[in-house]
Each structure stands twice: as structure tokens, then as C-alpha cells.
Amino acid sequence: MRLALLLTLLAALTAALFLVSLLTGPAGLSPARALAALIRGEGTAETLVMREIRLPRALLAAMIGASLGLAGAAMQGYLRNPLAEPGLLGVSGSAALGAVIALQTGLAAAFTLALPLAALTGAVVAVGLILALAGRQGGSITLILAGIAVSAMAGALTALALNLSPNPFAAAEIVFWMMGSLADRSMTHVWLALPLMVLGWALLASLARGLDALTLGEDVAESMGHALPRLRLTLVAGTACVVGAGTAVAGAIGFVGLVVPHILRPLVGARPSHLLAASAFGGAALLLAADIAVRMILPERDLKLGVLTALVGAPLFFHLIYRTRREGLT
Amino acid sequence: MPRPAGPFTLASPRASSLVALAVALLGATAAAAGPPQRVVSLNLCTDQLAMMLSAPGQLVSITHLAADPMMSVMADQAAGFPLNHGRAEEIHALDPDMVLATIWTPRHTVSLLERLGLRVEQMPLAMRLEDIPDNIAQIGALLGREAQAQALIADFRAGLAALAPPPEMPLRAVLHNANNYTSGSGTMAADLLVLAGLANVAREAGITGGGTLPMEQIVMLAPDLVIQAQRYPGASRAEAVMDHPAMLALRDRGGGALADAEWVCGTPHVLRAVARLAALRDAATEGN
CATH class of the missing domain: 3.40.50.1980 (Nitrogenase molybdenum iron protein domain)
Incomplete structure (x- = not known):
């Protein structure tokens, strides 16, 4: 019952932040007028602002936040390591590389889902590399080192691809791809990201019982019918789908998948299945809050989301590294 | 409803002549040796004005931007000139007797060129419509092509005068x-x-x-x-x-x-x- 209460509270928080996000913006609309324009839709300027500018922004924040929270919880459950997270391990960075290559080669214009699929390919390569380099027996240090290597390579290649672009604005967008932003996104981006995200959410949610069994040890999990290779394949595919789709439209946003499961773990007990559900809502709430904050702190500067998530996440990461060392979990 | 703005007025022709005179006086020592014979331009806008005003053979090099049709309306004319990329070393190698730069040319480039003994003229650029005649006059004076500059200014004013009057309700x-x-x-x-x-x-x-x-x-x-x-x-x-x-x-x-x-x-x-x-x-x- 405690889980049900927690999920209700997190859902209410997400809904409240979603509403605040819809009411935040430079157009100077009163809440009543804004919501009336959103719901009734009379073809006025207000409706255009609400439906084409603010609604997609709030939707994407919720979708991408949920994806990152879910992916973080799943990776931590499978690797049984609290330091695992798509941003830190270079999965988001590699997805960004895939997206940048698709955009700069013109592949993204070839067919509708080319952009998210290219980002997904980047993410698959990264998760595959991480699992190959760190393995299941590898400790935290190996995992983090593998993440640093993948991140560095993906970041360098992203910068290279953008510097080689004939477009004079492309090179300045290195920071967008590495830090992420939801400024001026549209419903087109929502529809672009949604199919792969839904698929990824389903795949990651299907891991729940397997991850619970895994807490009892690999042998027990195997004997309960959860074949590890299949769990691993589902994790790779699910993570790549959600991170790829999110990064393709909003850039790489770090630390959400680290912070959210960490905060919620004490509240749900040690069961990864409960943590998955809670982290999805928690991630949505965190990214909605961050996206509201960037619009309030520096409304005209397009402050990147990754700046805020890193300011929250990096100190926590220090703490986790310190604790990991003290507990001798290397 | 905003009020329609009135027709545009330019600074009087006299102002541009005064500027030209001032530039001519300031540059008197250099002018004593006659107008510059080898001019290198370091800015897209001075490139274009210099192409319009200079004597044949007087302009030695312009920037690569002037030849880029995305950036320059005079890309065709620019094709005939050796292009530079604003690097001090290549400018010096061109052996100019005047370098046409702007007040936004990187400071370190200008000081390096001056240390190499080159004469660098840092022009302001026209930021408003009303600056254009002065700007033409200044470059004309620097190049020793005052008559051409006055003709170009007259053409420009005639073009402005020939524009249809703005409508009542913009x-x-x-x-x-x-x-x-x-x-x-x-x-x-x-x-x-x-x-x-x-x-x-x-x-x-x-x-x-x-x-x-x-x-x-x-x-x-x-x-x-x-x-x-x-x-x-x-x-x-x-x-x-x-x-x-x-x-x-x-x-x-x-x-x-x-x-x-x-x-x-x-x-x-x-x-x-x-x-x-x-x-x-x-x-x-x-x-x-």
C-alpha cells in the first residue's frame, strides 16, 4: 500500500508541475486565459502559444524525464550498481552523436523516424560497449571508466561532426547536444519521440520481475526462469529506445537517471520493480521542475537543462563515489 | 495600432563632405605621397565599397567572404580578386601600402600589422541608413577617389528619392x-x-x-x-x-x-x- 501512496503523490506532483510548466512563458498570459486558450482552441494567438509552444514543451519534459528516471532505475537494478545512469555512462552522449550525424548528413530528412532511430543506434552502441567493457562481474570503477571512455569519444565525435558542418550555427550547438534544452520544441518532436519511447517504456517495465529476482543472485534468477541474456537484451533495447528518442529531440540531459532512483530507493524498499515505477514519475517531475527553473532563472538565455540537473546531480555523485569507496565496493 | 512612421530623412549632403574633408586632412601626410597603390581590405563591407570605388589595379586583395554568394552581393566582381582570410602573415606577404580594416577587426591583428610597418586604416561601418553616404565618402577619401565617391553618393540619393512613398498604413x-x-x-x-x-x-x-x-x-x-x-x-x-x-x-x-x-x-x-x-x-x- 505504501507504494500506491508514493506513486499517487508522485503522480500528483508531476501533474502539478506539468500545469506550472504550461503557465510559464514570456507571452504574459493569465492562467485562466492560458488554460481556456489551450482547451477551447479558437485559432487565436493564445491558442497557438499554448498548443504549439508550451504544450509540446511540457509534454517532452514529462516524457523525457520519465524515460531517464526509468532507464536509470533499470540500469542500476541490472548492474546492481548505484552509479549506473545513461548520462554518466555515455549512452546519452552517444545517442546525441547518432542524432547529429543523422542531421548533418541529411539522413534525418530522408524519412520520418530517421532522427530518433539514428540516436537509438548511437545509444545501442554505447550500452553494448559499456556492458562489454564493464561486464556483469566488473566493479564500479570499471563501469565508470568505461562510461568516461564512451562519453569522451562520443563528445569528441559530436563536436567534430558539428565543426565540419557547412552551417554557421552548427558549431555553437555543441553545448545543446551535450547539455540538452527544450526551448522551441514543437508537437512534431513529441510525435517523433513518442513511438520509440512507448516501446522502450514497455521493454523496461517488462524487466520488473526479472530485476526483483536478480536481487537474490544470478543463479536464483536463472532458476526462476529469468534468463540473463534475455534480461540484458531487453535492458539494452529498452534503454536505447527511451534515451535515443529523448536525446534526438532534446539533447543529452545527464544525472536525472542517477538522482531520481537514489532519492526514491529508501522510500520503496529494496525492490527494483517498485523503484522502476516510482522513478518514472520522479524523473518526469524532476525534469519538469528543471525546465520551469531554466525559464525563470534566465528567461531569455536558453539556459541548458543539463546545467541544472548536473548542479543537483554532481554533488550526489561525489557522495556516491565516497560511499562506494568507504564500503569497499570497488 | 501603431502610428505609421514618417518618410525617412537622410543627413544633409554637407555632413558627408565635411567628413571627407576631415579624413583628407588627417590623412594629409600619407596623401602627400599620393593615393595608396596597393590596398588590401580585411572586411566584407569595406571589400564591397572598395570594389565600387577603387581605380583599376589599386585593390590588391579582398576577403574570401566577398566571393561567397551567401554573404556578398558582389560575389561575381569579387571573383577577379585574390582573396585573403584576414591573417596577418598573408596580408604582409601581399606588401600593401594601405590596409583597409574596421574598428571591429581583431585588435591583435591590427597591432601586429602595424608592428610590421603597415598603414592600417580602421573604418567605422555604416550601422544605419544615414551612415552610408559618410561611409562611402570616407573610403573614397582614403583611396584618393573622391570624385567616384561623390558620384556613388549621388546615385544612392537618387535611388532613395525614387523609392515609392511609404503607404498610409504600413x-x-x-x-x-x-x-x-x-x-x-x-x-x-x-x-x-x-x-x-x-x-x-x-x-x-x-x-x-x-x-x-x-x-x-x-x-x-x-x-x-x-x-x-x-x-x-x-x-x-x-x-x-x-x-x-x-x-x-x-x-x-x-x-x-x-x-x-x-x-x-x-x-x-x-x-x-x-x-x-x-x-x-x-x-x-x-x-x-
Whole structure:
């Protein structure tokens, strides 16, 4: 019952932040007028602002936040390591590389889902590399080192691809791809990201019982019918789908998948299945809050989301590294 | 409803002659040796003015930007000149007796060239329509081509005078560039909008000089005409804002694009941009 209460509270928080996000913006609309324009839709300027500018922004924040929270919880459950997270391990960075290559080669214009699929390919390569380099027996240090290597390579290649672009604005967008932003996104981006995200959410949610069994040890999990290779394949595919789709439209946003499961773990007990559900809502709430904050702190500067998530996440990461060392979990 | 702006007035012709005289006096010592024979230009805008004014063979090199049709209205003429990239070493190798730079040329480049013993003239650039005649006169004086400069100024004034008078009720327009960048009051672009019979909504939003106008605000200002910047090859998120569904909805009311090359520099070629803007205005008026 405690889980049900927690999920209700997190859902209410997400809904409240979603509403605040819809009411935040430079157009100077009163809440009543804004919501009336959103719901009734009379073809006025207000409706255009609400439906084409603010609604997609709030939707994407919720979708991408949920994806990152879910992916973080799943990776931590499978690797049984609290330091695992798509941003830190270079999965988001590699997805960004895939997206940048698709955009700069013109592949993204070839067919509708080319952009998210290219980002997904980047993410698959990264998760595959991480699992190959760190393995299941590898400790935290190996995992983090593998993440640093993948991140560095993906970041360098992203910068290279953008510097080689004939477009004079492309090179300045290195920071967008590495830090992420939801400024001026549209419903087109929502529809672009949604199919792969839904698929990824389903795949990651299907891991729940397997991850619970895994807490009892690999042998027990195997004997309960959860074949590890299949769990691993589902994790790779699910993570790549959600991170790829999110990064393709909003850039790489770090630390959400680290912070959210960490905060919620004490509240749900040690069961990864409960943590998955809670982290999805928690991630949505965190990214909605961050996206509201960037619009309030520096409304005209397009402050990147990754700046805020890193300011929250990096100190926590220090703490986790310190604790990991003290507990001798290397 | 904003009030239509009045017709544009230029500074009197006398002011530009005075500037030319002042430049001529200041440059008297150099001028004693006659006009420069080997001039290298380091800026897209001085490139264009120097191409229009210089004597045959006097201009030795211009920047690579002047030959780029995306940036320069004189790319065809520029094809005949050796191109430079603004690097001190290549400038020195050209052995110029005058380097035409601007007050925005990187300080370290200018001081390095001066230490190498070159004469560097740092021009201000025309930021407003009214600066253009002075600017032409200054370059004419530096090149020792005063007569050509006066002829060009006269042509420009005649072109301005020949423009159709602005309509009673100007259409409200927004300049929408990559990253939602726009030009507010006090800019060349804003001056050209006025000449073309358009009211700049960025002014209504209180933007002075260049600045960004959030897309939400542009939508709320509901301009009659959206004038976009040209697209560069390759992809960028900065340019993607021009294809945002909200902007597409606005553009259904009236829209068009203007190449950077047509108004990036304060030369008489801006009259072409005015003609293009006026054509966009007429098309939008018919559409409404």
C-alpha cells in the first residue's frame, strides 16, 4: 500500500508541475486565459502559444524525464550498481552523436523516424560497449571508466561532426547536444519521440520481475526462469529506445537517471520493480521542475537543462563515489 | 495600432563632405605621397565599397567572404580578386601600402600589422541608413577617389528619392532569424523596413538594436508579415526555429525571406533589399 501512496503523490506532483510548466512563458498570459486558450482552441494567438509552444514543451519534459528516471532505475537494478545512469555512462552522449550525424548528413530528412532511430543506434552502441567493457562481474570503477571512455569519444565525435558542418550555427550547438534544452520544441518532436519511447517504456517495465529476482543472485534468477541474456537484451533495447528518442529531440540531459532512483530507493524498499515505477514519475517531475527553473532563472538565455540537473546531480555523485569507496565496493 | 512612421530623412549632403574633408586632412601626410597603390581590405563591407570605388589595379586583395554568394552581393566582381582570410602573415606577404580594416577587426591583428610597418586604416561601418553616404565618402577619401565617391553618393540619393512613398498604413512585420534573433529600432534592417512601408513589431516589443524575441512573444504580437533569414546548407537547431509550426501558422498570413547578403553591409545595394521588402509587403497586402 505504501507504494500506491508514493506513486499517487508522485503522480500528483508531476501533474502539478506539468500545469506550472504550461503557465510559464514570456507571452504574459493569465492562467485562466492560458488554460481556456489551450482547451477551447479558437485559432487565436493564445491558442497557438499554448498548443504549439508550451504544450509540446511540457509534454517532452514529462516524457523525457520519465524515460531517464526509468532507464536509470533499470540500469542500476541490472548492474546492481548505484552509479549506473545513461548520462554518466555515455549512452546519452552517444545517442546525441547518432542524432547529429543523422542531421548533418541529411539522413534525418530522408524519412520520418530517421532522427530518433539514428540516436537509438548511437545509444545501442554505447550500452553494448559499456556492458562489454564493464561486464556483469566488473566493479564500479570499471563501469565508470568505461562510461568516461564512451562519453569522451562520443563528445569528441559530436563536436567534430558539428565543426565540419557547412552551417554557421552548427558549431555553437555543441553545448545543446551535450547539455540538452527544450526551448522551441514543437508537437512534431513529441510525435517523433513518442513511438520509440512507448516501446522502450514497455521493454523496461517488462524487466520488473526479472530485476526483483536478480536481487537474490544470478543463479536464483536463472532458476526462476529469468534468463540473463534475455534480461540484458531487453535492458539494452529498452534503454536505447527511451534515451535515443529523448536525446534526438532534446539533447543529452545527464544525472536525472542517477538522482531520481537514489532519492526514491529508501522510500520503496529494496525492490527494483517498485523503484522502476516510482522513478518514472520522479524523473518526469524532476525534469519538469528543471525546465520551469531554466525559464525563470534566465528567461531569455536558453539556459541548458543539463546545467541544472548536473548542479543537483554532481554533488550526489561525489557522495556516491565516497560511499562506494568507504564500503569497499570497488 | 501603431502610428505609421514618417518618410525617412537622410543627413544633409554637407555632413558627408565635411567628413571627407576631415579624413583628407588627417590623412594629409600619407596623401602627400599620393593615393595608396596597393590596398588590401580585411572586411566584407569595406571589400564591397572598395570594389565600387577603387581605380583599376589599386585593390590588391579582398576577403574570401566577398566571393561567397551567401554573404556578398558582389560575389561575381569579387571573383577577379585574390582573396585573403584576414591573417596577418598573408596580408604582409601581399606588401600593401594601405590596409583597409574596421574598428571591429581583431585588435591583435591590427597591432601586429602595424608592428610590421603597415598603414592600417580602421573604418567605422555604416550601422544605419544615414551612415552610408559618410561611409562611402570616407573610403573614397582614403583611396584618393573622391570624385567616384561623390558620384556613388549621388546615385544612392537618387535611388532613395525614387523609392515609392511609404503607404498610409504600413503592414506590421517581424524579422525572424536563426535563434529567434531579430533587429529592433536603431538598426539598418529596421531603417530598411520603414523605407519599404513596414512597421517593425520588434520595436513594439521594446527591442533596441539586435536581440532575441521569444517565439511566444512573436506569436502574441501577431505580425502581418514574417521575414526570415536565408538558410545555410547543413542542419542546425538555430535555424530550425524558422520551421516551427507556430511560425508556419504565422507565415500563412504573410511571409518571405531575405538573403543576408542583401543588407549585411551598408552599401547602395541595400536599395535592392528595400525593393524586395516592398514586393513582400505588396504580396502580403494582396493576400490579406
